[in-house]
Amino acid sequence: MIRVENLSKSFYHQQDESKILIDINLHIKRGECIILKGISGSGKTTLLSIIAGLDRPSKGKVLIDDEPISKLPDIFASKIRAKKIGMIFQHFNLFENLSVYENVTVPLIPSGLPLDDIYRAVDKSLKVANIYHKRSLVASRLSGGEKQRCAIARALVADPDIIVCDEPTANLDSQNSILFIETIKELHLMGKTIVIATHDPLFENLNFKSRIVPMFDGKIDE
């Protein structure tokens, strides 16, 4: 499903090279739930964005269903991203002045699907994410937990195989964090492949099958 091979990423400031990711190897099977665990600055966000095709590596491979996403021309990379990957960010990244319903519709606009199909998909993912009752509210008026659920609905609307979450509970209270984990469990039972970057200890003892991958200083200790 997702295969990361000898992946390295460096940033350059003038002549100084700082190595953010060093020779990462990671193989994620279909339906697996991966917890990328590491302190702030260990390179989790960088790794996630390369996996999702938002950033490019300095060397090495990322294969999504055998397609080298980090090498493809933009039109192909964004197609894969739109079809196969749903993303949930720490700061939710919603359009604050659009309604919940509109926010969730956005990813389907370029799909060219008939309107009826779009409405059906949006309704379905609003229900799965448990935010259907707030669908006509403007995003700026939502609480943190509700924003999170709106972001989940948006990530699910195109029915992606892979869900990528970056620090999903960093802005949630513990009750909403537990609710979030419940939703993740449902997605896991639906067969989605899930990658979560977090340093939240709540993810250490999940009541469903998951694999913790510790990250430290741009390396994965396995």
Place this chain on the structure above:
Amino acid sequence: MNEILFSNQVIIYLLSESLLFVLLFIAFVVSIKIVIKWDFDSFSQKQFRLEKEAYLVSTITIFLFIIKFILLIYFVFTIDSLSILIAGAMCGAGVVTANEYGTYLLLFKLIIIATLILWFYLNSYDTHTKNYLHMKKKSLLFIAIFISIIFELFLDFQYFTNIDTHQPVSCCSTLFGQLEGANPLPFGLTIPLLLTLFYLLYFLTILTLKTNYRVLYIVSNLLFLYLAYYAVVYFFGTYIYQLPTHKCPFCMLQSDYFYIGYIIWGSLFLGTFIGISDALSSIWTTRKYIKNSRLVISMLTLFVVLSSIYVIIYYFRNGVWL
């Protein structure tokens, strides 16, 4: 002579061309690297860096195309406006032929625009393959464009430094007027024959474009371009000027004729260049169909209709042909 070189238009023009050249040089170096080292199947640091730089080249070339296109129009405009400085020149025709470089320079500019459009199509076909199948071809084409531009820049400076404003030049009336009955048309054509071929080739071009006989289309469109030039100068133009003796490709660029020349020549050249680039690159990349046949048909049709309409209007107004 420095009156020309230091006129505002020429300074702006030459400065823009020279500045552009700096960017081009960067893209040129990368293109050479690509031709030598590109290996898409490699996941090494070098290859990733090269892919990033290739992206830079694309961006520079797209920028280059936009600027070159504007500069070509500006060049024509400059030439036209310089005619007041040169003794005997009444329009661009006199300025272009003020020394031996002008005509070549103008032709060169047209060829460069055509090649850039070809690059554009190749690029667009390239980014629609998953592995940049045509990257090396594209880079080779860019290198060719770069070399042409060096030559063009040389011609630019040669041309503008070698115009003598005091030396009277001959302008359209002598350049394009019939010299002692000699036939200026190619292949010994007469005007009625030229017009017949003009319209026949127009239809052949459009038909072949639609049916995807691409080589036939390219030949037909090139021939059409060639004959259309003569048809406009020696026939349609006389109706634009409403003077049977005035034969000139440049005067119609002036405000007296509502700048119609820009649209007439623009639609002819762009239509042809876009069509041929599309066809050539689709052959080169072994694609089945060309992409923008509708755009090409509209442009060529605009050209034909616009040229013809002057003749028809003249006839309805005056009840006679020129």
